[in-house]
Amino acid sequence: MFTGIVTAVGTIAALQPRDGDVRLRIATGRLDLSDVRLGDSIAVSGVCLTAVELSGDGFWADASRETLERTTLGDAKPGARVNLEKALTPTTRLGGHLVSGHVDGIGAVNEWHPDGRSWRLRIQAPDELARYIAEKGSICVDGVSLTVNRVDGAAFELNIVPHTLAETTLTDFKTGRRVNLEVDLIARYLERLLLGDRAAPSGGALTEALLREHGFWI
Secondary structure, three states: OEOOOOOEEEEEEEEEEEOOEEEEEEEOOOOOOOOOOOOOEEEEOOEEEEEEEEOOOEEEEEEOHHHHHHOHHHHOOOOOEEEEEEOOOOOOOOOOOOEOOOOOEEEEEEEEEEEOOEEEEEEEOOHHHHHHOOOOOEEEEOOEEEEEEEEEOOEEEEEEOHHHHHHOHHHHOOOOOEEEEEEOHHHHHHHHHHOHHHHOOOOOOOOHHHHHHOOOOO
16 A cells, blocks of 8 residues: 655666566665565555565566556656655555555546646546546545546546655656556445445345344444
8 A cells, every 4th residue: 555645756777578568677766775675565656566676776576467558657668757655554644645556547648737836737537437536536646646626527637736746757747648547445445335236246245134144233
């Protein structure tokens, strides 16, 4: 789990194709790796990757075909800048919102313009994600926890303050750029819960009768 609070900007240092998927090396810049061990999770522009090798100033990770198809890592090139965040611990400040690092879809930057000292960002999400995006709700864009200002169908607007712009790759954004999107966890599970028996028509669904049978009163 992550918070969407980026702690360093790194770069993709190398890409090694391996039987249809890719092993990539991330140079982590000022990210402190002293407490990172093999098998730990690190979010790379919103994608949860597992460190399979540590190399002093960075780490290696494998990106499966699923990851390459569902995220912008499929377009990655050496030298590209990426947002980095280590997995949270029980003592981590939850300054953003709960983020899993499991990308729900790829959006595209529609508009990007200054607004006072901040910037206004408009992103077009895939149509199937529109129902999860709510005004003043949270969304993760390339690993950055942000608040939705407005929603218009599958498009939504964000306000980017100077600190966020300076500390993340959002400063690299241009119209047309593809970005990783992760919707709020609560919205994702709430929809599944509301399906009720339809989520498991074989009879394995959690039902009111089953809860009452085991002593739960609702």
